Amino acid sequence: MKQLLKKAGLVIAILMAGGLLRSPLENRLETRLVETHLLFTPPAKNVLDVLGQESAMAVLGGMRSVVALYWQLMAISDWEYQEWDDLAKKFEIAALLTPRDTDMWIKYAWHIHTNASASVFDDASMTEPQQYLAADDYIEQGIGILYRAVKQMPDSVDLQMDLAQVLREKRQDYCGAAEAYKRALELEGHPAYTTRFYGYMLAKCPGREREAYEHLKMLWFEDEKHHMPSMRRDLADLEVKLNVPEALRIPGLENQDERFSRQRSGQPEVP
Amino acid sequence: MSTPAVKIENLTKIFPLSLRKRYLVAVEQLSLTVGDGEVYGLIGPNGSGKSTTMKVVLGLMAPTKGTCRVFGNDSRDVVSRNQVGFLPENPYFYKYLTGAETLKFYGKLCGMKGPALKERVDELLEMVDLTGARDRRLGGYSKGMLQRIGLAQAVVQRPRLVVLDEPTAGVDPSGSRKIRDLVLQLKKDGTSVMLCSHLLEQVQEVCDRIGIIHQGRMVKEGSLKELIALEDQTEIVLKNGSEALIEKIRSLIREEQGAELVTLGHPRTTLERVFLEETRQDAPKPAKD
Amino acid sequence: MSDTTTSTAESAGKDASPVRPPLISPSRIWSLATVTFTQLLRMKVLYFMLIFGLIVAVIFNFNPSGQTVAQQLKSTKDVSFAVMNVFSMLFAIASTAILIPKDLEDRTLYTILSKPVPRLDYLLGRLMGVLMVVGACLIIMYAFLALVLFVQEQILVSAELSRLREQPQMDSETLLNMENDMRKQGLHWPLLYAPLAIFLKACVVAAVTLFLSTFASSTLFTIIVSAMLFLIGHFHKSTYEVLMEDTHANAVVALLGKLVVLAVPNFALFNVVDGIAAAEPVDPMLMGQLFLVTAVYTVLYLLVALIVFMDKEF
Numbered sequence A: 001m002k003q004l005l006k007k008a009g010l011v012i013a014i015l016m017a018g019g020l021l022r023s024p025l026e027n028r029l030e031t032r033l034v035e036t037h038l039l040f041t042p043p044a045k046n047v048l049d050v051l052g053q054e055s056a057m058a059v060l061g062g063m064r065s066v067v068a069l070y071w072q073l074m075a076i077s078d079w080e081y082q083e084w085d086d087l088a089k090k091f092e093i094a095a096l097l098t099p100r101d102t103d104m105w106i107k108y109a110w111h112i113h114t115n116a117s118a119s120v121f122d123d124a125s126m127t128e129p130q131q132y133l134a135a136d137d138y139i140e141q142g143i144g145i146l147y148r149a150v151k152q153m154p155d156s157v158d159l160q161m162d163l164a165q166v167l168r169e170k171r172q173d174y175c176g177a178a179e180a181y182k183r184a185l186e187l188e189g190h191p192a193y194t195t196r197f198y199g200y201m202l203a204k205c206p207g208r209e210r211e212a213y214e215h216l217k218m219l220w221f222e223d224e225k226h227h228m229p230s231m232r233r234d235l236a237d238l239e240v241k242l243n244v245p246e247a248l249r250i251p252g253l254e255n256q257d258e259r260f261s262r263q264r265s266g267q268p269e270v271p
Numbered sequence B: 001m002s003t004p005a006v007k008i009e010n011l012t013k014i015f016p017l018s019l020r021k022r023y024l025v026a027v028e029q030l031s032l033t034v035g036d037g038e039v040y041g042l043i044g045p046n047g048s049g050k051s052t053t054m055k056v057v058l059g060l061m062a063p064t065k066g067t068c069r070v071f072g073n074d075s076r077d078v079v080s081r082n083q084v085g086f087l088p089e090n091p092y093f094y095k096y097l098t099g100a101e102t103l104k105f106y107g108k109l110c111g112m113k114g115p116a117l118k119e120r121v122d123e124l125l126e127m128v129d130l131t132g133a134r135d136r137r138l139g140g141y142s143k144g145m146l147q148r149i150g151l152a153q154a155v156v157q158r159p160r161l162v163v164l165d166e167p168t169a170g171v172d173p174s175g176s177r178k179i180r181d182l183v184l185q186l187k188k189d190g191t192s193v194m195l196c197s198h199l200l201e202q203v204q205e206v207c208d209r210i211g212i213i214h215q216g217r218m219v220k221e222g223s224l225k226e227l228i229a230l231e232d233q234t235e236i237v238l239k240n241g242s243e244a245l246i247e248k249i250r251s252l253i254r255e256e257q258g259a260e261l262v263t264l265g266h267p268r269t270t271l272e273r274v275f276l277e278e279t280r281q282d283a284p285k286p287a288k289d
Numbered sequence C: 001m002s003d004t005t006t007s008t009a010e011s012a013g014k015d016a017s018p019v020r021p022p023l024i025s026p027s028r029i030w031s032l033a034t035v036t037f038t039q040l041l042r043m044k045v046l047y048f049m050l051i052f053g054l055i056v057a058v059i060f061n062f063n064p065s066g067q068t069v070a071q072q073l074k075s076t077k078d079v080s081f082a083v084m085n086v087f088s089m090l091f092a093i094a095s096t097a098i099l100i101p102k103d104l105e106d107r108t109l110y111t112i113l114s115k116p117v118p119r120l121d122y123l124l125g126r127l128m129g130v131l132m133v134v135g136a137c138l139i140i141m142y143a144f145l146a147l148v149l150f151v152q153e154q155i156l157v158s159a160e161l162s163r164l165r166e167q168p169q170m171d172s173e174t175l176l177n178m179e180n181d182m183r184k185q186g187l188h189w190p191l192l193y194a195p196l197a198i199f200l201k202a203c204v205v206a207a208v209t210l211f212l213s214t215f216a217s218s219t220l221f222t223i224i225v226s227a228m229l230f231l232i233g234h235f236h237k238s239t240y241e242v243l244m245e246d247t248h249a250n251a252v253v254a255l256l257g258k259l260v261v262l263a264v265p266n267f268a269l270f271n272v273v274d275g276i277a278a279a280e281p282v283d284p285m286l287m288g289q290l291f292l293v294t295a296v297y298t299v300l301y302l303l304v305a306l307i308v309f310m311d312k313e314f
Ligand SMILES: Nc1ncnc2c1ncn2[C@@H]1O[C@H](COP(=O)(O)OP(=O)(O)OP(=O)(O)O)[C@@H](O)[C@H]1O
Pocket: B015, B016, B024, B025, B026, B044, B045, B046, B047, B048, B049, B050, B051, B052, B053, B089, C314
């Protein structure tokens, strides 16, 4: 009996001593892993509250991504039945579990700002002005989701581009869109047209016409590949708006570039 | 005289029974010596401490008190296991391994390898008559076959001492005769053997020395000769025989060619009778507080 | 009976002087490990792999609406790694837990330990055998995943690219960017870190289970306690959090929490698999440290297992 206790004591002492020795290394490693996004440790309280026991266990057992995927898939039926609140709840769980999944965020936002906002017009219980207000609400919600995503991943080009597009198309917020394109420009992997779009958005943002003109003009002289119909149009409009003296205007804006119009048949760039 | 194969001195083994301070004395103040090259038989009723004693010899258990030495090495030291082979009671091996794989495995544990091991495995399979079943999995072996593979496993590294715990348990008569022959073969090769068995005739046949153990104590020990009467004698035990009847028998013996009356008086005993005699008291085991 | 033993036994037996077996003998451990490996394999563990293959194949053909190509590739990885994870943990716990009790029941423990086998070698051999099976299974499963992922990547990406090419306003640079985004979730070498991390986790789990099974009274006890420690081991951070936040926490609870954090391995560390599957860049140095942490845990738990097992009686 005494021997047994002695042995148990020894075992516990070794485990404790080992714990004391390894915990500094371990904690440093954990911090580094979290910093490099390899490890994600959701606050346990939140997870338990939101997920319920089974999912929480699975998450803790190392199946976070799969649980996140599961909730995303579950949300599909809410989409079919247009249960937007339920859909949002499920995506919130997925967002909690995989906050760095860009596609997930974009999809979540898309459901709200596009699908949900469109669905209100089928709702016969609302008057038309009510419907427009409700649709705007959803659009704002969707944009809010994208802003949250951007906060999680400030370095994601995809998110910035999507945000810019949504701001432009859904809210006609050209100043906001310009800011988003500008942030995208600072990131690696942005599409070539980003810099032009930035200019187009600035052109439509009240008070920033001068900036827009300078930017587009710079592009115009930088490379012929920028000589798009939209750019001609915007530059010409801006020259008029800003009262640019005739002598200083960009030559050749009016006459169509033959080579280019053959290729692109004069389609405007901004949808 | 070389060092004895096993030297147990004042061995006491106590098992704690429960958390309340109760103990079971399985072996008490037991001393025995198995000489080098000797076949020693330990007999005793169920629960008398035979298996416990053997486990101490193999270092599977530590003595509570006393010492146990195998060829001079403390049995708790892994070194002593170099020289020992063990067949536990009711052995059961990895049923997913074949006979040959099993022997190879045990050979490797003893540090054997290469062609020498392969040769030894073939030899052992031949020895225990399992060559035909070498590539069958042990899951499909009969009890007798398992016992024989167990025996082969015990002697794989040619140990100087083989400890056999009821080697013939559950084996049919012809199988148990084979095992007896194997033990005799080991003896002939100079291997010391320590065995226990309930089959007293067999113990009688193979053992040089026998110890009778009861309730953890050695109650009688000695050579077979010391323990029982000579084999070429026949006893007639008579009860209430009259003088006239005895005189008649004497005359009958005189008529028989070559027969002579050696003694007349109180009967000598057989091993079985000694055994029963010595272990008769069925008193419950002393449970100390 | 055969007479062949006569001469050989004489020569080998009599002159054998007591040679001390080395405390750790690789060949002995290896033979114990391979026997464990064979034993476990012949228990038809491979069926598990078949089921795994089926699951992955199902995932491959399963395309929930609204999933982008990158998401589809990622779900293949996520589901596969989850299955590999669950399989490895279950297998490591269950097979380690049954080994010693089974050996005891079959009395193979008697025959093994009555050979010149130090008890440390026995433990090491058993642990290694289990880990060899886990490792082999992980390799097979990963190979299968890699194949599926590769095929899926080729098919999905080329389909998506030809769809994108039809789009108006599509320039080659954008196309390239989008392709890169998709291929990022495809098959790459750093993905190999994931099965490695799972394997390391299995090492620790098996070592903990081995320790438990040296003193557990039943296999079920070992399995349950092991699974509990496994789950508790994922709570390290939150235990800290609770201890930090809750200043008026019961002193006993606080102490217990601290003890748990010190004694139970931090299994959450090994969930780096998630990040690896998400194609986050992996720093080999950090994986090296993870390896180191695993080694420390394994040695620590082997040590306490040995302390219990050293003079255990059977
Ligand atoms: N590990 C153990 N814990 C507690 N008691 C034990 C243990 N092993 C043996 N005993 C007890 O010690 C006594 C001796 O047991 P042992 O197995 O040595 O008897 P045995 O002579 O081999 O009997 P049998 O002929 O039935 O095999 C028995 O009463 C048994 O119950």
